[in-house]
Amino acid sequence: MWKFILRRIVVMIPQLFILSVLIFVLAKAMPGDALTGQLENNPKMDMQTLMEIKEKLGLNDPLYVQYTRWINHLLHGDLGLSYIHQQPVIDILAERIGNTVMLAVCILVLTYLIAIPLGVISGRWNHSWADKLIVGYSYTSFATPLFIFAVMMLFLFGFTLGWFPTGGSVDIQLEQGTAAYYINKMHHLILPSLSGALIGTVGLIQYLRSEIIETKMKDFVKTARAKGVPESRIYSRHILRSSFIPIAAFLGYEITGLIGGSIFLESIFSFPGIGQLFLQSIMQRDYSVVTVLVMISGVATLVGTLLSDIILSIVDPRIRIE
Known part of the structure; x- marks a missing residue:
């Protein structure tokens, strides 16, 4: 096990290098930059001043020099400066990454809490009326884009019924550290978390249903029934244990997928996280922030796979990756 982990970490090093090169090159290939945007929005700044600033910041250096400087700063914990916010990128991330992590954890917990019972019911009593309802829900969720579903949830439960806040992560008048502050923060999390979870359960439900239906037709299950083993024990000891193994392995991929989904959720619900920051940075051409966020996403993907x-x-002792 430890040899496998160490080997995978070693393999990740060239993958991260290639990823960093691609991110840097693509960022440089995109039209314009944050300084160009300042020139358009600030009539007092002329082209001469812009060129002097670019020269001072090293933006006119050869690409390999800029890349080496960028990587060296990253390795030393310097994520650069945001030209739009005029703040270090690491400070901007520190303000927002906690909200994104909380949102991702809530979505993940709700996804498994919803998907596992529905998948078990649908697989155990397949072709029943309950199974048809669950499959219908899965198909409907699969066909509904996340951003459309989130807008519908926001309109119904936020604006129409007024059950949940329509934006932000906490009411600004509350004092940080108090019980009311954390309760209000959780209240803001419910609607975006539920929106993401109800759409995210589709794959887990269908996969768990298929695994249960396939497993209960295998020979070892038929043998257990022939020996008179109670049906509840057959499901708990044989069918569900075998069917849950791939579901547990999906956890890493689910964590990775939440990063991409948070861009839509945070934008629609005005939730101040790194997903919303990513979209804003692209629109404002603040590429120093964009490159760091894409790099974080790539690292999260590799770590999620590992x-x-x-x-x-771990969940299946019969599997040993050496």
Whole structure:
């Protein structure tokens, strides 16, 4: 196990290098930059001043020099300066990454709490009326884009019924650290978390249903029934244990997928996280922030893949990755 983890970490090093090169090159290939945007929005800034600022910041250096400087700063914890916010990128991330992590954790917990019972019911009593309802819900969710569903949830439960806040992560008048502050923060999390979870359950429900239906037709299950083993024990000891193994392995991939989904959710619900920051930075051409966020997303993808393999080898003792 430890050899496998160490080997995967070593393999990740060239992957991260290639990823960093691609991110840097694509960022440089995009039209304009934050300084160009300042020139358009600030009539007092002329082209000469703009060129002097670019020269001072090293933006006119060869690409390989800029890349080496960028990587060196990243390795030393310097994520650069946001030209739009006029703040270090690491300070901007520190203000927002906690909200994104909380939102991702809530979505993940709700997704599994909803998907596992529905998947078990649908697989155990397939072709029943309950199974048809669950499959219908899955197909409807699969066909509904996340951003459309989130807008519908916001309109119904936020604006129409007024049950939940329509934006932000907490009411600004509350004092941080108090019980009311954290309760209000959770109140703001419910609607975006539920929106993401109800759409995110589709794959888990269908996969768990298929695994249960396939497993209960296997020979070892038929043998257990022939020996008179109670049906409840057959499901708890054989069918569900075998069917849950791939579901557990999906955990790492689910964590990775939440990063992409948070862009839509945070934008629609005006939730101040790194997903909303990513979209704003693209619109404002603040590429120093964009490159860091894409790099974080790439690292999370690699770590999520590694985590999935580790979980898979832990939950099933028969699987040993050496």
